[in-house]
Amino acid sequence: MNNFEYKQAEDIATAINLISEQDNTKFLAGGTNLLDLWKYNLTNPSGLVDINRIHGLAEIKELSNGGVRLGANFKNADTAYHPIIENKYPLLSKAILAGASAQIRNMASNGGNLLQRTRCYYFYDPDVPCNKRNPGSGCPAKEGYNRIHAILGTSDHCIAVFPSDMCVALAALNALVNVEGAEGKRTIAFADFHRLPGDRPDLDNNLKPGELITSIDLPDKGFAQNYSYLKLRDRHSYAFALVSVATALELDGEMIKDARIALGGVAHKPWRSTEAENFLRGKSANESNFAAAADIILQDAKGYGHNDFKIALAKKAIIRNGLMALNPQSQLPGAKPSA
Template sequence: MNNFDYLKAGDIQDAIGKSGSCTDSSYIGGGTNLLDLMKYDLAHPTTLIDINHAGTQDAVTETENGGLRLSAFATNADTAWHPLIEEKYPLLSKAILAGASAQIRNMATNGGNLLQRTRCYYFYDANVPCNKREPGSGCSAILGYNRIMAILGTSEHCIAVFPSDMCIALAALEATVNVEGPNGPRSIVFADFHRLPGDTPELDNNLLPGEIITSIDLPPQGFSDNYSYLKLRDRNSYAFALVSVATGLELDGDIIRNARIALGGVAHKPWRVPEAEEFLVGKAASEENFAQAADIILRGATGYQYNDFKIELAKRAIIRNGMMALHPETQLPGALPSA
């Protein structure tokens, strides 16, 4: 772990100014991922700029259009357990609580959650080639042990997956990310925030140098009546998803009037295919229709030997989660989910 200077920012502009005056600086909130990267000798900031006191807004505030604004500086725990989130956006609450451990959720910030780096084995092993860590060196995962890797949106340069649970729900909810940087504030629709690997797998998102995530806006539609978050993993505690699905439905009887489906554990970013959601509109909420939507979502999916099983697993997860969304009470502790 390298030596570094530590600076504390008093507000957003102070943080941006400190970042601009330093070389190779990093903002730090909870530090639950950044400190790991530093310990593994994968990140080498010369200056850490503490932004925990840069944001002054409440963890969750109501917006004029009927939605909610999440502070990027609030912890995952404070967000997931907030009464307004539990009431209006239970899909988001369930997704956050499916991630990490209680201790980590008490430290991790909402902004930091969006900035997580991959959990690829080879990315964390500095002794093997990794294009995400060292562009141009090669991707060891493609011909290696790639069981947890991506099946969608991959490139010849990278098949790593994005690990966040919270972001899968935010993708389904069509959130907006608000940032501020040297060139002023701007907003990024969630679908455009993260990147696919392409020829630049080292770039995880579309933030510009020096920019800070300040808040995340949720639109009024929270799918509070019919929703489900399903996370399939090797163990039920403190494990990343092999496949996860966030589903939100708006129903008229058994007819789907609006649908959102986002997948995690399958791509370099939260994976959403609006065409599949449009297919479901006006149709009955049935296993057959969810299966057809799954085929649209998984069109072009490619396995890499050890992760071939993910294609079928993802299809079954989409179908199962769609049916679970019809009865959100099945997600209560101790309840048995619908098959």
């Protein structure tokens, strides 16, 4: 547990080199999830490469295509409160502020937010099987206490959910993830970044070993007029989502020109449904159309007992959030549910 080597990298190349030198070395940014897991003996890195001092990663800048680049080391709180984000991408701001606590948002990096591990009870208990933690050992959640677990995109091997709020908004906004590794740089569309569990639930995302997230690009379109992030949970703050919904609408009068709906707390990744979004295009922005969209999104939803309620809750949340997006002022701080 304690035997990790700690090294600080001052630039990206050094960081990537340090990672590739040794197996089981991890990048350390905010540390809010990695150190949590390490203290529980759920991860045992042989080395930590502290990337906090890498020049240029803790920035936010406007891009020539009208979009914005969020540095991987830029903090969650700084992102949420940045004037560009507040004005142009208020959905992202809302989603970030719905997650964790003020202290954690001050510590957590944007890159690290994408790499959070699940909060599945069984993943967090080293004394029980878990395919994500210990491939091939089984998934106790399926027949166990699965109140917080997934209803969409599950597999026989894993029904864990991805816990981020920020990423639900990033998914809705079609963000791009810029990564760099030993083989060079590449850009991953947000929808392709996280993965469904399938038969490899140990893999949360499609990063290659040793690749470092350097930044996240937000496209020009920010849906600043009609957006809403709704997070439903077991207490009013500082709890992971039972269900969350990011809704972004582009309206022409009452008609929906473009719609994005992403769900959190329901799957192994932020959940998007192109079919539902296509359905909404050209339709009136009203309760019945949001309900129909919800039915499309949830058509393959499957409960595992304790989480059956999430299907009904998700439908209500999608409808309600669609209506809230029509009047973003109806949202209260911290993504509180009621006006």
